[in-house]
Amino acid sequence: MNRENIFIGGEWREGGGTGMQSRFPADGTLNATLSAASLDDLEQAIAAGERAWRDPAWRDMLPHQRARILHRVADLIEARADALSETQSRDNGKPLAEARGLVMSAAGTARYFAAACELIEGELPTPRIAGVMTFSGYEPLGVVAAITPWNSPIASEMQKVAPAIAAGNAVILKPAEATPLMALELARLFEEAGLPAGLLSVLPGKGSVIGDALARHPKVRKISFTGGTATGRYLAHVAAEKLIPVSLELGGKSPTIVLEDADIEQAARGICYGIFSSAGQACIAGARLFIHQSLYEPLMARLLALTRGLQVGHPFDPTTHIGPLINDRHRQSVIDYVALAREEGGRVLCGGEIPADPALADGSYFQPTIIEGLNNDARACQEEIFGPVLVAMPFSDEASLIAQANDSVYGLAAGIWTRDTARALRLSERLEAGTVWINTYKVFSVSTPFGGFKESGLGREKGIQGLKAWMQQKSVYLATGNAVNHWSDNKKGEQ
Numbered sequence: 001m002n003r004e005n006i007f008i009g010g011e012w013r014e015g016g017g018t019g020m021q022s023r024f025p026a027d028g029t030l031n032a033t034l035s036a037a038s039l040d041d042l043e044q045a046i047a048a049g050e051r052a053w054r055d056p057a058w059r060d061m062l063p064h065q066r067a068r069i070l071h072r073v074a075d076l077i078e079a080r081a082d083a084l085s086e087t088q089s090r091d092n093g094k095p096l097a098e099a100r101g102l103v104m105s106a107a108g109t110a111r112y113f114a115a116a117c118e119l120i121e122g123e124l125p126t127p128r129i130a131g132v133m134t135f136s137g138y139e140p141l142g143v144v145a146a147i148t149p150w151n152s153p154i155a156s157e158m159q160k161v162a163p164a165i166a167a168g169n170a171v172i173l174k175p176a177e178a179t180p181l182m183a184l185e186l187a188r189l190f191e192e193a194g195l196p197a198g199l200l201s202v203l204p205g206k207g208s209v210i211g212d213a214l215a216r217h218p219k220v221r222k223i224s225f226t227g228g229t230a231t232g233r234y235l236a237h238v239a240a241e242k243l244i245p246v247s248l249e250l251g252g253k254s255p256t257i258v259l260e261d262a263d264i265e266q267a268a269r270g271i272c273y274g275i276f277s278s279a280g281q282a283c284i285a286g287a288r289l290f291i292h293q294s295l296y297e298p299l300m301a302r303l304l305a306l307t308r309g310l311q312v313g314h315p316f317d318p319t320t321h322i323g324p325l326i327n328d329r330h331r332q333s334v335i336d337y338v339a340l341a342r343e344e345g346g347r348v349l350c351g352g353e354i355p356a357d358p359a360l361a362d363g364s365y366f367q368p369t370i371i372e373g374l375n376n377d378a379r380a381c382q383e384e385i386f387g388p389v390l391v392a393m394p395f396s397d398e399a400s401l402i403a404q405a406n407d408s409v410y411g412l413a414a415g416i417w418t419r420d421t422a423r424a425l426r427l428s429e430r431l432e433a434g435t436v437w438i439n440t441y442k443v444f445s446v447s448t449p450f451g452g453f454k455e456s457g458l459g460r461e462k463g464i465q466g467l468k469a470w471m472q473q474k475s476v477y478l479a480t481g482n483a484v485n486h487w488s489d490n491k492k493g494e495q
């Protein structure tokens with residue numbers, strides 16, 4: 001068990017706040033203890049960030065020079081992938097193989113934004129004023145806040161920190177209470193890669209205390225948040241008061257749709273992965289399954305067989321598919337949803353229980369669960385469970401399918417399984433979702449924008465616009481001659 005310091009303005013030191021712990025969800029053992037950041041620590045982090053991003057040594061550093069730091073971070077991640085995967089696993093219980101995938105994707109994210117920051121090009125608009133040229137370029141915002149959840153720390157944190165740094169900002173990262181370790185590892189990597197002090201601070205602590213104070217701080221010029229819709233809505237209010245940009249990656253209740261001509265094996269495997277990987281603790285989990293009635297029986301038979309074959313087990317066991325949930329409190333909310341689904345008339349076809357295996361008794365494990373017999377308006381179909389629970393529903397015609405798929409406050413993702421690509425594209429146009437997967441699910445490319453429709457979010461991460469989201473545009477007018485301004489001189493027509 002370790003005692004961790006926190007990282008403020010380039011210094012590792014004891015946080016000034018209350019005690020915190022990181023526990024391994026597999027057995028509840030302590031990974032580390034630390035003290036949360038205090039409000040005074042926050043002030044110091046922000047002051048250091050202010051100095052650092054304005055420092056000419058950083059401000060004048062060219063994008064390709066900043067990129068070198070990100071490439072070094074990526075090199076370090078790749079060299080230490082095993083240790084980092086273990087830290088990620090210990091922090092939130094993800095199976096090691098899955099954690100490793102996320103770690104490697106974080107290296108890819110750093111490399112992508114290293115490359116992308118050179119591709120941000122200003123504009124040279126066509127002249128509209130004789131003797132005056134205009135051009136428009138991108139600048140950093142200043143000190144920015146990244147607030148992250150516990151389900152995929154390394155991925156969600158790198159997805160914010162890499163573009164924010166590539167864009168020239170100073171970032172204050174506030175990781176989730178349950179998972180402070182990965183963010184501190186990231187700080188170590190950036191420090192070792194040569195990021196000047198103050199450009200990244202990591203402030204573990206309670207969302208309602210340190211997260212709130214960070215978001216509200218007058219010097220913070222952007223809030224980028226990934227987490228629950230309620231907190232996101234609150235932070236949007238904070239941003240509105242301050243008139244600063246906010247980017248929100250929120251919840252989901254994503255539909256996956258199996259059309260009558262789908263490849264059953266491909267669909268069943270994709271659906272199983274889409275809901276049960278990460279034990280369903282993913283905003284993009286495909287939690288509502290709509291199957292054309294002609295395929296309902298064979299598809300469900302295959303899906304149940306695959307699901308019963310999934311190994312619920314210790315995250316370090318290479319045969320494990322489903323690790324523990326983040327903690328017992330969260331598991332209880334999943335159990336409550338399964339009970340609610342039963343009350344609403346749902347039939348639990350598999351799972352629905354805590355595993356009986358005594359070897360798993362100390363962890364927050366839950367069996368992968370498939371429920372049928374519910375309508376889309378049941379609460380178990382409308383509310384995000386964030387656990388390994390899938391609700392399956394048959395459909396008969398496309399119009400009612402689309403209506404049900406879109407009947408959700410959320411609009412994060414959707415999946416379509418069919419051999420008819422043209423039909424899939426037509427359907428994808430009608431689905432209210434920020435991401436549509438066709439004949440695959442839950443695969444990601446950092447060059448492709450990601451974000452939600454409706455209450456699933458605001459703004460996009462990833463891709464070039466995921467970088468521009470950390471910048472602001474400045475336009476310059478340059479007189480090329482000696483003409484003087486004339487008072488209200490608009491005689492030569494509109495400009």
Ligand code: ADP
Nearest residue numbers: 148149175176177206207208211212227228231
């Ligand atoms: P969950 O833990 O279910 O993802 P949240 O969406 O509330 O729940 O948490 C995501 C992140 O937001 C965490 O880092 C959490 O500490 C932080 N957070 C929670 N409440 C606030 C708040 N009022 N202000 C700022 N950050 C918050």
